[in-house]
Amino acid sequence: xxxxxxxxxxxxxxxxxxxxxxxxxxxxxxxxxxxxxxxxxxxxxxxxxxxxxxxxxxxxxxxxxxxxxxxxxxxxxxxxxxxxxxxxxxxxxxxxxxxxxxxxxxxxxxxxxxxxxxxxxxxxxxxxxxxxxxxxxxxxxxxxxxxxxxxxxxxxxxxxxxxxxxxxxxxxxxxxxxxxxxxxxxxxxxxxxxxxxxxxxxxxxxxxxxxxxxxxxxxxxxxxxxxxxxxxxxxxxxxxxxxx
Numbered sequence: 001x002x003x004x005x006x007x008x009x010x011x012x013x014x015x016x017x018x019x020x021x022x023x024x025x026x027x028x029x030x031x032x033x034x035x036x037x038x039x040x041x042x043x044x045x046x047x048x049x050x051x052x053x054x055x056x057x058x059x060x061x062x063x064x065x066x067x068x069x070x071x072x073x074x075x076x077x078x079x080x081x082x083x084x085x086x087x088x089x090x091x092x093x094x095x096x097x098x099x100x101x102x103x104x105x106x107x108x109x110x111x112x113x114x115x116x117x118x119x120x121x122x123x124x125x126x127x128x129x130x131x132x133x134x135x136x137x138x139x140x141x142x143x144x145x146x147x148x149x150x151x152x153x154x155x156x157x158x159x160x161x162x163x164x165x166x167x168x169x170x171x172x173x174x175x176x177x178x179x180x181x182x183x184x185x186x187x188x189x190x191x192x193x194x195x196x197x198x199x200x201x202x203x204x205x206x207x208x209x210x211x212x213x214x215x216x217x218x219x220x221x222x223x224x225x226x227x228x229x230x231x232x233x234x235x236x237x238x239x240x241x242x243x244x
Contacts, residue, residue, distance in 0.1 A: 001024075002024045002025060002026040003023075003024065003025055003026070003036060003037060003038055003122065003192075004025070004026055004027075004028045004032050004035075004037040004038065005020065005025040005026065005027050005028065005037070005038045005039070005040065006028050006030070006031050006032060006037055006038070006039050006040070007027075007039075007040045007041075008031065008039055008040065008041040009040070009041045009042050011040075011042075013040060019125070022121075022148075023038075023121045023122065023124070023125045024121060025038060031051070032048075032051040033051055033052070034050075034051050034052060035050070035051055036048060036049050036050065036051070036188075036192060037051060038122060038125070039057070043059060043061070044059070044129045044130070044133055045059075045125055045126050045129040046058060046059040046126070047059075047122055047126060047185065047189070049184075049185060049188045049189075058126065058182060058185040059126070060100060060101075060126045060127055060129070060130035061130060061133070061134075062101075062105060062130055062131070062134040062138060063133075063134050063137055063138075067100075067102060067105065070102070070105075070106060071105065071106070071109055071138070077106050077110070079233055079235050079238070079240065080103060080106055080107070080110075081110070082233045082240075083215050083233045083240040083242060084107075084110075084112075084163065084215075087162075090111050090112050090113060091107075091112045091113070091162040091163055092112070092113045092114075092115065092158075092160055092161055092162050092163075093107050093112055093113070093114045093115070093161070093162065093163045093164075093165055094114075094115045094116075094117075094151075094155055094158065094161045094163070094164045094165065095107075095114055095115070095116040095117065095165045095167075096117055096151035096152075096155065096164060096165065096166050096202065096206065097117075097118075097151065097165075097166050097167050097168050097197075097202070098116035098117055098118035098123075098124075098127065098146070099118065099123065099167065099186060100123070100127060100182060100186070101116060101127050101130075101131075101146075103165065103167060103217075104116050104144070104165070105138075107165075108138075108140045108141065108143055108144055109138075109140055111140070112143070113143040113144075113145075114143065114144050114145070115144075115145045115147070115154075115158060115161070116144065116145070116146050116147065117146075117147040117148075117149060117150075117151040117154045117155075118146075118147070118148060119148070119149065119150065119151070119193075119195050120148075120186075120189050120190060120193055120195060121148060121193065122189050122192075122193070123186065123189055124146070124148035127146065128146060131144065131146065151202070152202075152205050152206070152209075155206070155209065156209070161211065161212070162212055162213065163212070163213045163214075163215060164206055164211045164213065164214045164215070165214075165215045165217075166199070166202060166203060166206065166214065166215065166216050166217065167217040168197050168198070168199035168202055168203075169183065169186065169187060169190070169197050169199075199216075199218075199225065200225055203216055203225050203226070204225075207226070207243070212244070213242065213243070213244055214242070214243040215240050215241075215242055216240065216241040216242075216243070217238060217239075217240055218238070218239055218240075218241060219237065219238065219239075220234060220235070220236070220237050220238060220239050222239075224241065225241070226241075226243065228243070229241045229242065229243060230242050230243055230244045
C-alpha cells in the first residue's frame with residue numbers, strides 16, 4: 001500500500017523520484033482530507049496519522065525538544081553508559097530497533113559507532129531527513145549507518161559488532177490505555193505498515209546468532225524474556241537486561 005506525499009511548500013526535493021520509489025509514496029497535489037499521509041514543508045518531512053487532525057504530527061528534530069535537551073547533557077546519560085560497560089575504545093553498536101534513533105544518538109555522541117536498522121519505511125524517511133538537517137551541527141552522525149529493512153538480516157552483513165541493542169515498543173498494559181506522544185505515532189505506523197514488533201521473537205532470534213553482548217531495554221516491572229541475565233542496569237521506570 002502506498003502513502004500519499006503532499007508537499008506543502010514550493011520547493012524541490014533532492015532525489016524525489018528515488019524517495020517516492022524507495023518509500024512507496026505517491027505524490028498528490030492537494031493536501032489529503034482523510035487518512036494518513038506524509039508531508040514535506042519548510043522544516044522537512046513529517047507524518048500525519050489522521051488528516052482530519054493536523055495539530056498532531058510526527059516530526060523529528062535532533063537539535064530541539066527532548067532530543068536536543070538530551071544531547072546537551074549526554075555526559076549525564078549514566079544508565080546508557082553503564083549498560084555499555086567499560087571499554088578501552090569506541091564500540092560498534094548494532095541498534096536492531098532504531099525507531100526515532102533516540103538512544104543511538106546518545107551512543108554516537110559518546111564517541112561510539114552505530115549501525116541502526118528500522119523496518120518502518122516512513123520512520124526511516126523521517127529519521128534520515130532529521131539526520132541530514134542536523135549533520136552540520138552533529139558531526140558524530142558520520143559514524144552512523146542507517147538501514148531500512150529487517151534487522152536480523154541486516155545484522156548478518158556485519159562481523160565486527162560489539163553490542164546488539166534492542167528497544168522494542170513497550171507492551172500496552174491496558175487495551176484502553178491512552179497512548180501519548182511519539183509512541184502513539186510509532187504504533188500507528190507499525191500497524192499501517194503491518195510490521196510485527198514482538199519483543200520476544202526479536203530477542204530470541206538475536207540470541208540464536210551468538211552475539212557478543214545483547215542489551216534489552218524493558219519497562220522496570222516487565223517479565224524477563226530470559227532468566228539467564230548476566231546483569232541488569234535499573235532506572236526508575238526502565239531497566240536494561242544484559243546478556244553476554
